[in-house]
Amino acid sequence: DKDMDGIVLTHGTDTMGYTAAALSFSLRNLPIPVILVGSQRSSDRPSSDAYLNLKTAVLVAAKAPFAEVGVLMHSNISDDELIVHRGTKVRKMHTSRRDAFQSINSIPLAKIRNGNIEVYKPYKNRGGNLELKAEFENKVALIKCFPGMPSEIFDFLIEKKYRGIVLEGTGLGHAPEYVFSKIKRAIDNGIVIVMTSQCLFGRVNMNVYSTGRILLSMGVIPGEDMLPETALVKLMWVLAQTNDFNEIKELMLSNIAGEISERSEYRGKLL
CATH class of the missing domain: 3.40.50.40 (Rossmann fold)
Structure with a gap:
């Protein structure tokens, strides 16, 4: 669909890194972002990160300038900053913290504070003809x-x-x-x-x-x-x-x- 600005996939956090890597290799020449998002705390808990993570993932999928597979989660234990990690460079590094995910051997794709997206180069720009190798x-x-x-x-x-x-x-x-x-x-x-x-x-x-x-x-x-x-x-x-x-x-x-x-x-x- 050429009218689509981005894709958000909700996913359990335990194996999200595997799925992000698989999509990164399968979706060649992505024209739009594909953002995986999960939560470390269930939505019925006062400390849940589910709503903010999902809301921010939609923002990034619609507005970010890059066209890559990313994993969006909390940057720290508070709600003031979220991070988009590249799909092939991310690992879950803690069992329960809201900032469990970390970029390994690489800087992240983007940081989001107060609805503002700050991106880090290099990244693949939007546009291109998708080639599926799944x-x-x-x-x-x-x-x-x-x-x-x-x-x-x-x-x-x-x-x-x-x-x-x-x-x-x-x-x-x-x-x-x-x-x-x-x-x-x-x-x-x-x-x-x-x-x-x-x-x-x-x-x-x-x-x-x-x-x-x-x-x-x-x-x-x-x-x-x-x-x-x-x-x-x-x-x-x-x-x-x-x-x-x-x-x-x-x-x-x-x-x-x-x-x-x-x-x-x-x-x-x-x-």
């Missing part, structure tokens, strides 16, 4: 690396014919050395493996230590500064677009929807 490969797993992790998990995924694995590695992108042979076996069996960091802030750099360089030589793809869950969704999307490993690697290393920052931003809390 296919996803389901056989992709997210594995958290930890001391003593069972190496048999890779055998299971090979047996079940999984096509992709995102590793949530330690530090700069590491896994226990005793699982390296299993990682190699998985790659030899056609499973694409992407390395991210459970540190969240900062980016993967697998060239610093020899163990990282060994993983790179096996064919593990560095996930740059992508959130592990964003890398998971992206790999699911990429594997539905192509079966060619070189194309998969190129797409995983390309910034498609703002998921990879040229320079990882760390600002503690929010602006």
Whole structure:
């Protein structure tokens, strides 16, 4: 509908980041904003953030100059400021606070105070012809690396014919050395493996230590500064677009929807 100024989607907060990432990759060349919004407190509670969040999401969808997928929630525990986070750079960082959501390795798309929208560049401007690419490969797993992790998990995924694995590695992108042979076996069996960091802030750099360089030589793809869950969704999307490993690697290393920052931003809390 060319008369539509924007779209607002209400969503539960627990998995809103996953949906925002999926929409960011699926909706190519968006002409208008798509704003996901939820609440941390139910509408029957005096401290509910539901009404203000929804009201502000409608304002942003109608008036903001950008055409991207965003997540709108409270910026702090009071009602004086709300934030729009980019759909591929947002994570729920608290179980119950109204300001639970935070932009990771990136500044947010916008801040709203007293009905005024302050936007932060860069962003995609409104306009364009929407291209829908909504296919996803389901056989992709997210594995958290930890001391003593069972190496048999890779055998299971090979047996079940999984096509992709995102590793949530330690530090700069590491896994226990005793699982390296299993990682190699998985790659030899056609499973694409992407390395991210459970540190969240900062980016993967697998060239610093020899163990990282060994993983790179096996064919593990560095996930740059992508959130592990964003890398998971992206790999699911990429594997539905192509079966060619070189194309998969190129797409995983390309910034498609703002998921990879040229320079990882760390600002503690929010602006």
